[in-house]
Amino acid sequence: MSLFYKYILKTISNTFFPIFLILYAVASVIILVKIASYTSVITISFWELLFLYALNIPQILFYTLPITFFVSVIINLSKLSSEYELIVITSFGMSPLKLLKTLFPISLLVTISLFIVSFVLIPKANYMEEVFMNIKHQEAQFNIKPSEYGQKFGPWYIYVQDKDKKIYKDIILFQTQPEKDTFIIAKQATVKNNNNILSLQLYDGSALTITQHINQIDFRKMSMNNNMKQTRNISSLSDILLYWKDAPKNSSRRRMILQNGFISMLPLISLLFYISFGYFNPRYQSNRNTIYAIVLVVIYMVITQKLATTYRELYTLYVVPIVWILLSIGFYIKRIKRYY
Numbered sequence: 001m002s003l004f005y006k007y008i009l010k011t012i013s014n015t016f017f018p019i020f021l022i023l024y025a026v027a028s029v030i031i032l033v034k035i036a037s038y039t040s041v042i043t044i045s046f047w048e049l050l051f052l053y054a055l056n057i058p059q060i061l062f063y064t065l066p067i068t069f070f071v072s073v074i075i076n077l078s079k080l081s082s083e084y085e086l087i088v089i090t091s092f093g094m095s096p097l098k099l100l101k102t103l104f105p106i107s108l109l110v111t112i113s114l115f116i117v118s119f120v121l122i123p124k125a126n127y128m129e130e131v132f133m134n135i136k137h138q139e140a141q142f143n144i145k146p147s148e149y150g151q152k153f154g155p156w157y158i159y160v161q162d163k164d165k166k167i168y169k170d171i172i173l174f175q176t177q178p179e180k181d182t183f184i185i186a187k188q189a190t191v192k193n194n195n196n197i198l199s200l201q202l203y204d205g206s207a208l209t210i211t212q213h214i215n216q217i218d219f220r221k222m223s224m225n226n227n228m229k230q231t232r233n234i235s236s237l238s239d240i241l242l243y244w245k246d247a248p249k250n251s252s253r254r255r256m257i258l259q260n261g262f263i264s265m266l267p268l269i270s271l272l273f274y275i276s277f278g279y280f281n282p283r284y285q286s287n288r289n290t291i292y293a294i295v296l297v298v299i300y301m302v303i304t305q306k307l308a309t310t311y312r313e314l315y316t317l318y319v320v321p322i323v324w325i326l327l328s329i330g331f332y333i334k335r336i337k338r339y340y
Contacts, residue, residue: 004094005102011080012106016072023064031056042136055129058121062114066266067297069110070273073103074293077278082287086279096275096336103274111268118260123243127234144168153200153224156184166190171202173224183208186222200224247314254312261317262304266297269321272328276335300324 035052038044044052080086090096144151146163153173161170173184186205202222209215234243247253273296277289307316 004089008076008099008102009106012073012076015076015079016068019072019075020064020068023068024060027060027064028053031060038133038136042133044136048132052129052132055125055132058117058125062117062122062260062263065110065117066114066263067301069107069267070270070297071290071293073274074277075290077274078280078287078289081278081280096279096332100271100275103271107267107271111264111266114264114267115260118264119244120237120240122260123240124234156224160189171205179211181210183210184222192223251312254314255308257314258308258312258317259305262308262320263301265321266300269324270328272325272332276328276331279336 031053032049035044035049035056038052077086080089086099089099144153144158144160144163146160146168149159151158151160156173156175158174159172160168163169168189169187171184171186171189173182175182184202184205184207186202188203190201190203192199192201200223202224203220205219205222207217207219207222234240244253244257247257277292277296280287280289304320307320
């Protein structure tokens with residue numbers, strides 16, 4: 001059995017990797033186009049582009065691995081059938097259900113890997129990307145050009161007379177509110193990065209508040225923090241557990257649980273489908289199993305994503321796998337059990 005397992009694993013890998021590399025390349029192009037669209041809003045370097053791409057790798061793997069595994073296993077078994085190898089193996093006492101035991105460990109390993117990627121790595125990567133984008137949007141707000149009007153820093157209109165490297169000179173900030181206007185005037189200003197929170201440091205200036213009276217405050221130094229969009233911190237396993245703990249009360253989080261769960265379980269709950277479409281007699285049957293595999297996985301993806309997006313009831317996380325397994329049993333009885 002050990003030699004047979006190694007042989008099956010080797011033949012599956014020969015089919016798996018070419019399909020995986022093609023799907024991975026297509027997904028990578030889509031991700032790079034999405035990252036390139038960010039440059040219309042922010043400025044990113046080549047290394048930052050690679051960093052953003054790396055953060056999207058878990059998501060690429062999550063969508064390409066189950067599809068590749070499902071299709072490659074069926075294609076591989078179909079190839080063994082077309083070359084009469086499965087028929088010979090069956091004649092020596094290796095029934096389809098025994099072959100199922102051979103496929104079970106690797107299917108379980110792929111499913112566990114997908115659960116880790118979807119419920120641990122993707123939330124962490126999304127958090128890191130959101131923090132990065134928030135910082136970049138802050139930096140874009142600090143990209144203040146001298147002698148230009150209409151520039152904004154948060155709720156403030158800002159005007160800078162001159163700039164020497166990283167030092168702004170002769171700064172004026174203006175904010176208007178109902179029955180209240182505020183001016184801030186400073187001789188110099190610098191931008192400070194404190195734990196990824198950017199602030200404007202003003203030196204030697206005055207703050208004037210105009211209501212029914214004019215109030216003036218002179219200062220030697222004033223710090224103005226730019227309000228950054230708050231993101232939920234995900235830096236440890238406990239943070240991830242808290243992140244998913246709120247899922248039943250959060251509609252979008254419920255959708256993510258369903259979406260991740262459906263896709264992660266696909267390799268494991270499809271074991272009988274592998275046998276049902278992998279086995280055939282080339283003397284009496286034509287090999288259309290590759291088309292069947294692609295159609296089947298597309299149907300599964302479309303239906304489950306529709307349920308996750310519109311229905312969002314957590315009990316479907318149990319119902320869908322049960323229905324899928326029952327459907328695979330029906331295919332197995334009709335196509336395989338009565339012949340082998």
